[in-house]
Amino acid sequence: MTIHYISEQQLFHLESKDSSYIIQLVKSAYPAHLYWGPRLNPSLFKEQLHRVERGSFSPNFIKEDRTFSFDTLPQEYPSYGTGDYREPAIEVQFQDGSTVMDLKYQHHAIKNGKQSLQGLPSTYVESDLEADTLELHMLDEKSGLKVTLIYSVYNHIDAVTRTVHVENSGEENIILNRILSSSVDFHCSDYDMLQLSGAWARERHLYKRSLVPGIHRIDSKRGSSSHQQNPFLALLSKGASEDNGEVYGFSLVYSGSFLAQAEVDQYGTARVGIGIQPFDFNWTLEPGQSLQAPEAVLVRSGEGLGGMSRIFHRLYRTRLCRGEYRDQARPILINNWEATYFDFNSESIEAISLAGRELGIELFVLDDGWFGKRNHDDCSLGDWIENRHKLPDGLEGLGRKITSTGMKFGLWFEPEMVSPDSDLYRRHPDWCLHVAERNRTVAREQLILDLSRKDVCDYIVDALGKVLSSAPISYVKWDMNRNMTEIGSALLPAHRQRETAHRYMLGLYDVLERITAQFPHILFESCSGGGGRFDPGMLYYMPQTWTSDDTDAVERLKIQYGTSIVYPASAMGAHVSAVPNHQVDRITSIEMRGHVAMSRNFGYELDLTKLSESERSIVMAQNKQYKELRGLIQFGDFYRLLSPFEGNETAWMFVSENKQEAFAAYFKVLSEPNAPLRRLKFKGLDPSKVYRLIETGDIYGGDTLIHYGLPLGDLKGDFQSQLFVFQEVL
Incomplete structure (x- = not known):
């Protein structure tokens, strides 16, 4: 058992491989954060939380004890309204309009194993011996709001996962305005904060800054985890490097809008919180209803950033990714997008595929433009019917020709989108995210389907299922090329409209669960204009993600290096593209392009029929070498030099x-x-x-x-x- 309860001290001691995470019940009612650091001996740890009286501006919740103030207590799950002026983890509004609550510990349970989360992705175990779980059951007595803090500790990985389940056991509606998945109060603020930030084609660059008083916040309000910010932050002890020093990482297993922040208070302590974006969010809990928060993964390493990264890599590669391809070598692919864009036919596709086969490539992927009237990006999304003008023999005929040569066949989709110029939109104009009598903002001439609706989710599952059953498809690139605007649903009542974005994510996860379960032999790759939704939530359903639309070898050095802070090489797609590069117009050698791309899941994105003989020889040698090394690259331990x-x-x-x-x-x-x-x-x-x-x-x-x-x-x-x-x- 890796979780110990020491009743005399009311301590919960959570032990991972090399770390301890310790919680103390203060006044037998309030879980306080006591310690997170190198592993300690539970039988010899006798420390108690040290408290002192502060000024009157740190109010005392209990009259008899002036040392007790929520303004100074290092809480495990802080709420709002009783004297803690820092950012809360949970904020609610009751029927009378008040927002004050008093969450108190009721009881706890320690269990073997780790449970999955209802409707949400999460890390998992394959045996109950791999992890243990602590449940702290809290209650706001006046309202009947139950809050369960759930901690799971892996035995052989230095990771603690946290999530929260809330239930309305009272008699009146309760509105949740904020529900973070994790909050940790550090006892000092002498840290640097690391974040992964960027833009489209410039994702997950490293930014580091010293913590100073105030709030250091990264977030997304875009309806997805975004190109701009990744749902991750880390605190680094001063002087910590790639190989040395204490590092604490926080990663959210969620693909929608999020918040991650570190707040330094007046006493030099730091509070780190991560969870669903509270901006433009609330959730009504009627009596008997509940809500499950996403999972946060907390990783500590005493071996610097590299040590933290390798813990995340191992956990996410082996206990977040699922399915047949989790432990299988990924195929070398050729994608036709930068070779042809929308201008292709069966003959040109077959020619590229045949050239790929001759060079040792194993998978051909047909990208955008194969369906409806799709000759540009202004129509047909949602109409998942093959274009017989381009493909006279359909997907089935093309797929058979490609697979008959020994190649595998893959296909691009953008299932969450709809074009205003489409048969689907003309039949169901209310199926997109929108607000009545407001403009419908388009991006790339497309709107977003309302996945908070079951009928829309069912349509996607049915339409894609028909296509995937119609041809020998072994790979799917699942794209998403815009962020949310006018976030509203035609089916939700007025008081639930701010639930739309999270309900969308629950709908998406339901669709992904059904599709991947129906087609377990297909390798799914997530994409959102490249790396706009490169997050742990998507990895639960799709074991790899298209890392960036920027395929330039020089730019990819920073993108792939930054992405490796959290995500394993097996999760990253990387391709050799043509020069001058289509994103930055740079000319680099095919050798360097190959060496950068083969450091991840390898592929090509150019017209192979236009290679010179010299280039063909280099490509053939690259593919041969990668096949010899890919088991090591995709599943080995990664070190940044x-x-x-x-x-x-x-x-x-x-x-x-x-x-x-x-x-x-x-x-x-x-x-x-x-x-x-x-x-x-x-x-x-x-x-x-x-x-x-x-x-x-x-x-x-x-x-x-x-x-x-x-x-x-x-x-x-x-x-x-x-x-x-x-x-x-x-």
């Missing part, structure tokens, strides 16, 4: 779990005149093992590779790269 955010160079590497194999890639962006000689030091290897560098056959000790490294080649010119493959000498 040099950061593109700190200089002209980038390097990263993958090491097998048994330390017998390793693959490293080095990249130089711009040439330097008379540059100093450089060595690359490696990580993750066993210093006691002996390794052969495959490229040269030379033998090195693991300790030498770690501490002394290898000289980098004389790489002349801009945009250069170098690979290193190591195998243990047995």
Whole structure:
């Protein structure tokens, strides 16, 4: 059992692999955060929460004890209205208009295993021996609002998951205005905060800042996790680096609008909260009704950012991603989008596919433009019927021709969208998100279907099911190319309109659960204009995500490096595209483009029929090498060596779990005149093992590779790269 209750001290001691998370009941009623750090011996931990009396501006909730104030108490789940002036985790409004509540501990339960969440994605266990769960049952006696704080602790992974379940056991309606999934009060604020921010084609860049008094907030109000911010933040102890120092990571398993923030108060403590975006949100709980919050994943590492990342990678790759492809090597693919855009026919598609097969590529993906009257992005979304003018033999005929050569066949969809110029919209103009008598804002000439409605969800499942059953399809790219506006539903009453965005997410998750269960042999890849919905919620249904629409090799260094802070390589799609690059107009060598892309799930996005003989030879060699390395790349431990955010160079590497194999890639962006000689030091290897560098056959000790490294080649010119493959000498 990894959760202990010490009744004499009213302490809950949660133990993960190398960490302890300790909660104390203050006044036998209020769960307070006592400790989160390196693992402690539960039998020897005797500390109590230290409290002192502050000024009158930190009011005392209990007259007899002036040291007790919610304004200073490090709470596990703070509410609003009784003297805590920091940001609450939960805020409600009662029938009389008041917003004050007093949540008190009632009882608790400690259980083996970890339960799934109703209607929401979450991490999981395959055996009850993998984790234990603590439930703290709280009650606001006056209203009958029950709040259950749920903690699950993995035995062999330094991760604690948190979620909240609320239920109205009273006799009057209760309105939830805020329900965060997790709140942690740190006992100091001497930290730096790390976030992953950007824009379309520039996703998940690293930004770090020191905490100072006030609120440091990242969020999305877009109806999706967004390109602009990722539902993640981390606190780093001062001086923490890639390999050293205390790091605390917070990640939300949710794909909609979110809030993540760190607040520093007047006494130098920091409160971190993460959950559903409270802006433009409320939820009415009628008597007997309940609501489940999404799951937050909390990871601590004493081995810097790299240690934190590898914990997230392992957890998300093995206990968040599901299905047949979770542990299977992902195929090398060719996607026709940047090769043809909408201008294609059966002959051009078959030619690209055949060229791919000759080069060792394993999967052809037909992107946008195969359905309805779709020759531009201004029509036909929602009409999932093949275009027989482009594909005379239909998807079934095209798929059979492609698969007959040994290639697999994949297809692009954008199921959550509808074009105003579509048969679906003409039949059901009320099926999109909209507000009556208000303008319907379009983006990319499309509107968003109202997935808070069961009839709309059923239509999507039925329409896609028919297509996926009609042809030999083994891969689906699931796209979503705009954010929400006019967030309203024709079916919801006035007092529930602000529930629309979250109900949409519940509808989407229901659709994804049904579709992926119906077609378990299909590899699904999530996409939202690239990385606009790269979040743990989507990974639960689709084990990989198109990392960014920006396929430029130089830009991808930062994008893929930043994404690796939380997400494993097996979750990232990366392609070699044509030059000049279609996003930034840069020309890079096909060697560097290949080396960047093969560091993740590998593929191509260009017209293979236009390659020169020299390029064909390089591509064939890339595919051969990737097939030899992909098990290591997709499922090995990942180490960041040099950061593109700190200089002209980038390097990263993958090491097998048994330390017998390793693959490293080095990249130089711009040439330097008379540059100093450089060595690359490696990580993750066993210093006691002996390794052969495959490229040269030379033998090195693991300790030498770690501490002394290898000289980098004389790489002349801009945009250069170098690979290193190591195998243990047995």
